[in-house]
Amino acid sequence: MTDLYQSQRAMRQMRRQAMQRGVVAILDVGSSKISCLVLRFDGIGRLSEDNSIGSLAGQSGFRVIGAATTRSRGVQFGEISAMQETERAIRTAVQAAQKMAEVRVDHVIACFSGALPRSYGLDATVELEGQEVTENEIARVLAACEVPEYGAGREVLHAQPVNFALDNRSGLEDPRGQMGQALSVDMHMLTVEAAAIQNLVRCVQRCDLELAGIASSAYVSGISALVEDEQELGAACIDMGGGTTSVSIFMKKHMIYADAVRMGGDHITSDISMGLGVPTATAERIKTMSGGVHATGADDRDMIDIGGETGDWERDRRTVSRAELIGIMRPRVEEILEEVRVRLDAAGFDHLPSQQIVLTGGSSQILGLDGLASRILGQQVRLGRPMRVHGLPQAVTGPGFASAVGMCLFAAHPQDEWWDFDAPVDRMAGGSMRRVVRWFKDNW
Template sequence: MNAYISDMRAMRLRLKAALKRGLVAVLDVGTAKTVCFILKVDPAALDQAMGQGAQHAAFGAMRVVGAGVTQSRGVRLGEINDLEEAQKAIRTALERAEKMAGARVDQVIACLSAARPQSFSSFGEVEIEGDTVSNHDISRALSACAWPAQQAGREVIHSMPVNFTLDSATMAADPRGMVAKYLSVDLMTVSVVTAPLQNLATCVRRCDLELAGVVVAPYAAALSGMIEDEHKLGAACIDLGAGATNISIFLRNHLIYADSVRVGGDHLTSDIATALSMPIQSAERIKTLHGGAVATGLDDRELIEAPYIGAGGASDRRRISRSALIGVIRPRLEEMFEDIRNSLDQAGFDNLPGRRIVLTGGGAQLTGVEEVAQRVLGRTVRIGRPLRIAGLPETASGPDFSSAVGLALYAARPQDELWDFEQVGGFKSRARVANALRWFRDNW
């Protein structure tokens, strides 16, 4: 685990260096599209904004100077299953973005769109060594937290202290310098399946890029899809992707739950294609152009061109009513939201003070989807468009870009993961010697 945390530290250092240089890229390899933004950061303004804790000022310190969007290749259900193809997509997107920016970027924050994230909360308490809380106390409290049981093939990707308690008085803000006797910390850990993470890292590395951070998609989507008050009061964000649906819950500005359901917009398309025996491309087309979730009387009269699979001449043309299309979409959508409801119930969303739900992602563009969501989930639902950052092209500002924009916000967000705190270990120097010896053994 230590080696892993040092990897995370290395990534964080790379990100800091990139921010200081002022140019960093974000990369979202999704099921449907691969998005790359190049951000130009004003390091002085960013430092100042972070010092004041003003998140929105921090967003103001950066600007999108390059954007590249291309169709994803070699990705299935949010996971890369063909390295070569995925690399081609990444190269295409990056090339477009770099061309637009007129600069080369080497550090990239990547989004792990679906790798079955699981969140895990733990709690650690220590007695404070001095009178006031120091960095060292925080580190000790963090290391006192239970680490999720090491599961084969899973890896921790986020580990955030979400809440500090001083002598049983909760205070979410920075506890350093406060007077107390006991310090306890709630740690939120997100783990993902290793294989997709490794595949993503490999793709990025093979495109001559350095990873400056990996963010799970639910977190990224929630960062941009929800507004600051929703982060604070508590809300759930549902990112309806093409291959996976990501669920995240925020409370007091912190991610407290992340999950992913492996159904998405592509399933709607394949349902349409199967039910109406249409080519997949045409199914995707009529879904995006005419698709809807709620049928009205008018939809019976609205006819849509819907070719058969293998249709040749004009004689093979077919027209279906829009309500028939909705009739295919609706049940699958309800099924998806039921899955989501299960996940939310599992997280105990019912008991949270804020109970808003924000829909974002490409699926949120479907007409009437919020109505279905509201009916199934029993909550107020709104469509969340990503926060506008300066320089973002109009075509990349819809709900379907919320996780890519979220990555950009992640770069500017005050960083507070476990690995940003100093590591507590009794035998630091000995560990270093041991590492050196191991390196020699491995390499000679």
């Protein structure tokens, strides 16, 4: 546990340094593309004078000054599988973004989608030592959480307190300073495969960059694609990427569940490639140009030229009807959505008061997807695009960049995590001097 504390706090420290320097890079390591945004922080986002939320929902403290996207290499299912290739791809993206920003970036906040995320709900209750809830009490109740056995080769990625309850009042956002007897907390913990994180850290280090934070792309795409009401009332964000489809459920502005389906747009492409016998590049092209999930009568007559690689242009010209293409794509999309349905059911999504579902990610641009999804997932389905942030180029406003944009928001306003609170006094290992200082601070 202390390990986690140390490494995560080191990353927080790095993030604070980057904010002080004013420039930080955002790296979205996806299976089909790697995108890099360079953010410049102009100071803390100011609220307007009447203390309501200012322009851009208070996110005006930063500005995107560089953006670059490159084809991902060596990433499968959102995990790094060939490190040299991934390193090259990251270098390409970072170099282009730096060139656009005309500034050197040293700190990177990265996100990835794979590595088998698993959610745990934790809770704990402590009797307060005094009447008032202090910072130390919060640290104590967080430390009192029973950490489940999440397996040896796994690492905690997020551990966020999502709800505090004081005596019988629940749903407190910030219980500090309030009076009560017993404080309890609900915490959401997300674990992923440790090897994936280590590979990512290694990869970023090989590009001479410092990692200032890691996030799950399910979480960050939820931040950017869900509007505030949806985050508050309960909604699921389904980020359909290239290699994985990540699912995150938000409630009361906190992520309460995240999972990933190891299927995505690349699988649709490979289905097309296999079914029609065309190269992957052609399959990708016809998927994006004329793909869909609802066949109509007109689609039988709509012939798509899929070409032939034999070089005999005169004779070897194959065509396929659009209905046929849809017939290949639809089962896979249905399979993905069914799988998502299973995950949502497992999470108890149907018990939430509001069952809004937001589809985002590159694969959500398939024509007719929202109709299909509403049949499988439920009535309240919409397609989501990332929120607008300052200086975002038009090219990166599409749904495929939801997690990159979400990470900008995440970098500017990080959610309090477990390790942001000081470890409680009695758990502090070795820091006797610090304990003395704390005693003085508490008593005088």
